[in-house]
Amino acid sequence: MTPPDTSGLEAALRAEVDGEVRFDAGSRGAYATDGSNYRQVPIGVVVPRTVEAGARAVSVCARFDAPVLSRGGGTSLAGQSTNTAVVIDWSKYCTGVLSVEPERRTCVVEPGIVLDELNRHLARHRLQFGPKPSTHSHCALGGMIGNNSCGASAQAYGKTVDNIRRLEILTYDGQRAWVGPTPPDERARIVAGGGRLAEIYAGLDRIATAYLADIRRxxxxxxxxxxxxxLDSLLPENGFDVAKALVGSEGTLVTVLRAELDLVPVPSYQSLLVLGYDDICAAADDVPRLLEHCSPTQLEALDGRMAQLMREEGAYLESLAVLPEGDSWLMVQYSGDSQDDVDEQAHALLHALGRDEKDGRVAFSDNPEREQKMLKAREAGLGVTARPPDDRETWEGWEDSAVPPERLGDYLRDLKRLFEEFGYDHPSLYGHFGQGCVHTRIPFGLKTAEGVAGFRRFLERAADLVVSYGGSLSGEHGDGQSRGELLTRMFGERLVTAFGELKALFDPGNRMNPGKIVHPNPVDGQLRLGPAWRPATPATHFGFPEDDHSFDRAVMRCVGIGNCRSHSGGVMCPSYRATREEEHSTRGRARLLFEMLDGHADSAIEDGWRSTAVHDALDLCLACKGCKSDCPTGVDMATLKAEFMSHHYAGRLRPMAHYSMGWLPLWARLSRAAPSLVNSALHAPVLARLGKRLAGIDEARPAPVFAEESFVQWWRARDRDEPDPADPRTVVLWPDTFSTYFHPAIAKSAVRVLEDAGFRVAVPTEPVCCGLTWISTGQLPVAKKVLTRTLAVLRPYLEAGTPIIGLEPSCTAVFRADAPELMPGDQDVTRLAAQTRTFAEQLVHHAPDGWRPPGLARQATVQTHCHQHAVMKFDADRELMRRAHLDAEVLDEGCCGLAGNFGFERGHHEVSMAVAEQGVLPAVRGTAPDSLVLADGFSCRTQIEQGGTGRRALHLAEVLALALDGNLPSDHPERLADRPDEPSRTARWGTAAAVAALALAAAGAVGALAGPRPPRR
Structure with missing residues (x-):
């Protein structure tokens, strides 16, 4: 078809639609693909502020004959959420719960609401929406309706189609109506009324009548x-339900504007029975017998291959540890109104199977927390199998076939033989076995013509195989482009013709998500990779050792799962949670970096490292590293951002914040010449404002205050003997910039506790730095030089194997993660990573026998630093607090929002505070007055203090030291933060902006640092 008038379309959308209209390269690149193998760059993106605005956007597109694609969470695995169309993203604003009727167990929602958010809203009524896909933290109800989503809970509650009461729909040509079950008399009334709606109902009646026997057979x-x-929903015996007929149509027929949902009660009690088997086929063979004796809420399966991948990736180890003997497992969950009820159901099944709880192949739990952990391990299958540690690339394409449960075992054996025939070695097999649905990811070769041809042949053979078992090509994720071309093999020509007639009835111009289901694009067309994909292979500063030393492979870790779009829990992704913008999610940024690789002729990003679109998307990345741990495939956007920034600004002037905050360790050392004078200058109103302006710092951030005496100055003045590096009692306390120049009381406290534990503390007194501030601002060559100098100072300790103890989590994480990636061939860096420990790790795992921390007997609210969460983890800290009798509530409220330099840079303050107000700050405000607030991270402490909480946060070392000295008061715990060696609390390293700017202005250092400016690409 003739392409639409793009400029006119954009102008009309901007003029007529209450929403965000984006036709820029960055937005188009961020929406170019979903979770599938396919890629199509959209015409533009519309983010409507209301449902009415979304309907208006469809009307404008129709006027310009432009294709339309409705999109929710964008997690589709069959390609239905990518198209050369105007993408309407409902997920930012159209998220309302319009009504709830608890007595009728119904609610009305807008299409963009996320499932978990809906269920949180319904929790007060003890109700929920039954189907629960593994993407429940970020999938939108509109997408669930489009895909007919299922999930593990479908065993009890059915698919989305089984839980839809009515839909408000809009056709491309403007017909709007509520649809649902339609008795003959109502159909007659609608047809008699004439018009487009009458035409639709008459056409539906004709299709249902003409193909009645075909549909039933x-x-x-x-x-x-x-x-x-x-079409089976249009059968007389099924109530001629037009709403249900439209569920699963993947946006190819209508736009769903609102939905009335059926709800189910939240189960009061649950139990979980796990049964072990020799292999996954034997587990499948037992499914019919289990179903004969029970009606579980869930009946899930995972195989030994998935368990092996989890162990290799260090994921879900706690869950794996409680699995019973076997190499594959069935997880049977029961729900009921009492604990006795659910326990009895599980024991009755065991009795019927001739097993009991003492059997080594049986594990039983009625502990909800433990059950959820085990079920989450199964739920994580897509992420775990998407990027195996052996570096094979696995792909979608045959990820959710389904057969009758009684034939599942034999189907799996045949499917395994097909894998072997095509040389697809050992894909994991898991899924919703109670309903015969099998998930897998297969190592298709999608980069060569031969591999793509094999991919196609396999899909054709696999389609024939599943049909021979009376099954379905898709049991969960829909058809889209992956299976649209194969539907004739499953349904035959006549029913596929009926699909075409239904499409023509609702969308005669083929403008609604064209190329999916009906008149589909080829299964091997529009591939995200493909034999014509020729990405750039840029030289990089980071070594990317876990990605075959390839920036490209590091970017391609993102497979579109979308966990970065979750609204709560974990750390990832704070900027998305604040903005609800796709391009500010980890996935959106990864998509733009992929486009930047310029592997396709129609790449949305054409200016490589100099791309302003990529820069703007990365600008709001907090570099919190939450994605490194929380992303199922381990995308490390902080590292990718640093790499990009290094190239983006190579040879040209950087933002002033990079000089002020990026060079903070230098300015902090210079402050030693006259700290009182510097502090006075920073508090002088005119100078402070001028300094912030020059340094690129947001004026809303309070000015910094340097300690009068740094930790290293205090250490030098201390009467002590230098410990021998080879002495097993010796530890090096790392003098990070923040604990040294801003909060030396923390480092002094750590010395007090470590010495009490029997260690001999050494502190480097020469200038050293981990290079964090240069890494986070993308000044990587300087960071390497800084690290090289630091290694030389630490060499005697590295050679002796002396532990290096970090107090600031972000600096500790550099030694454990960033430095080995930045200097992968350096043996001293390898030694440094191995010898670096957190304060808690040293005391929990390496303190002499008999030492115990002082008892605190206090309650505490604890904020974990994002880098610690991502790299070092928090287990040792939890254990140390337990031993100290500290009743700690460790928050799961996400990033604090300050994140080093991020929250201080001009233009970031609003997002920084929005992130903090979503979790950390309200939690601290809700902390009891007599409870402690702990935060080991400098950023976290500063955000808590500057965020209007009225509280001051402590480092764990401070609390233990005060307890050792008997100085822990029983009331007003905020007094604990009044450190006598500091005139006042300081801000994060970014707040040294004024000092940096004044120093730069005096020395004229900007020009020297910038160097020659190369021509633009």
Missing amino acids: GYPKIPRRVSGYN
Whole structure:
């Protein structure tokens, strides 16, 4: 078809739609793909502020004959959420719960609301929406309706189609109506009324009548048939339900504006039974017997291959540890109104199977927390199998086939033989076995013509195989482009013709998500990779040792799962949570970096490292590293950002904040000449404002205050003997910039506690630095030089194997993670990473026998630094607090929002505070007055103090030292933060901006640092 008038379309959308209209390269690149193998750069993106605005956007597109693609969470695995169309993203604003009727167990929602957010809203009524896909933390209800989503809970509650009461729909040509079950008399009334709606209902009646026998014979009678249009919902025995007929149509027929949902009670009690088997086929063979004796809420399976991948990736180890004997497992969950009820159901099944709890192949739990951990391990299958540690690339394409549960074992054996025939070695097999649905990711070769040809042949053979078992090509994720071309093999020509007639009835111009399900694009077309993909292979500063030393592979870790779009829990992704913008999610940024690689002729990003679109997307990345741990495939956007910034600014002037905050360790050392004078200058109103302005710092941030005496100055004045590096009692206390120049009381406290534990403390007194501030601002060559100098100072300790104890989590994380990636061939860096420990790790795992921390007997609210969460973890800290009798509530409220330099840079303050107000600050404000507030991270402490909480946070070392000295008061715990060696609390390293700017202005250092400016690409 003739392409639409893009400029006119954009102008009309901007003029007529209440929403954000984006036709820029960055937005188009961020939406170019979903969770599938496919990629199509959109025409533009519309983010409507209201449902009415979204409807208006469709109307404008129709006027310009532009294709439309409705999108929710963008997690589709079959390619239905990528198209050369105007993408309407409902997930930012159209998230309302319009009504709830608890007595009727119904609610009305807008299409962009996330499932977990809906269920949180419904929790007060003890109700929930039944289907729960593994993407429940970020999938939108509109997307669930489009895909007919299922999830593990479908065993009890059915698919989305089984839980839809009515839909408000909009056709491309403007017909708007509520639809649902339609008795004959109501259909007659609608047809008699004339108009477009009458035409639609008459056409539906004609299709249902003409293909009645075909529908009854041709649809497999299995619980997980998701493929094809739901023409069976139009059968007389099914109430001629137009809403249900449109569920699963993947946006190819209508736009869903609102939905009335059926709800189910939240189970009061649950139990989980796990059964071990020799292999996954034997587990599948036992499914019919289990179903004969029970009606579980969930009946899930995972195989030994997935468990092996989890062990290799160090993921879900706690869950794996409680699995019973075997190499594959069935997880059977029961729900009921009492604990006795659910326990009895589990024991009755064991009795029927001839097993009991003492059997080594049986594990039973009625502990909800433990059950959720075990089920989450199964739920994580996609992420775990997407990027195996052996560096094979696995892909979607045949990820959710379904067969009758009674034939599942034999189907799996045949499927394994097909894998072997095509040389697809050992894909993991897991899924919703109670309904015969099998998940897998396969190492298709999608970069060569031969590999793509094999991919196509495999899909054709696999389609024939599943049909021979009376199954469905898709049991959960829909058809899209992955299976649209294969539907004839499942349904036959006549039913596929009926699908075409349904499409023509609702969308005669083929403008609604074209190329999916009906008149589909080829299964091997529009591939995200493909034999024509030729990405750039840039030289990099980081070595990317876990990605075959390839920036490209590091970017391609993102497979589109979308966990970075979750709204709560974990750390990832704070900027998305604050903005609800796709391009400010880890996934959106990874998509733009992929486009920047310029591997396709139509790449959205054409200016490489100099791209302003990529820069703008990365600008709001807090570099918190939450994605490194929370992303199922381990995307490390902080490292990718640092690499990009290094190239983006190579040879040209940087933002002033990079000189002020990036060079903070130098300015902090210079402050020793006259700290009182510097502090006075920073508090002088005119100078402070001028300094912040010159340094690129937001004026809303309070000015910094340097300690009058640094930790190293205090250490030098101390009467002590220098410990021998080879002495097993010797530890090096790392003098990070923050603990040295801003909060020396923390380092002094650590010395007090370490010495009490029997260690001999050494402190480097020469200038040293981990290079964090240069890394986070992308000044990587300087960071390498700084690290090289530091290694020379530490060499005697590195050679002796002396532990290096870090107090500031971000600096400790540099030694453990960033430095080995930045200097992967350096043996001293390898030694440094191995010898670096957190304060808690040293005391918990290496303190002499018999030492115990002082008893605190206090309650505490604890904020974990993001870098610690991502790199070092928090287990040792939890244990140390337990031993100290500290009743700690460790927050799961996400990033503090300050994140080093981020929250201080001009233009970031609003996002920084929005992130903090979503979790950390309200939690601290809610802390009891007599409870402690702990935060080892400098950023976290500063944000808590500057965020209007009225509280001051302590480092764990301070609390233990005060307790050792008997100085822990029983009331007003905020007094604990009044450190006598500091005139007042300081801000994060970014707040040294004024000092930096004044120093730069005096020395004229900006020009020298910038160097020659190369021509633009």
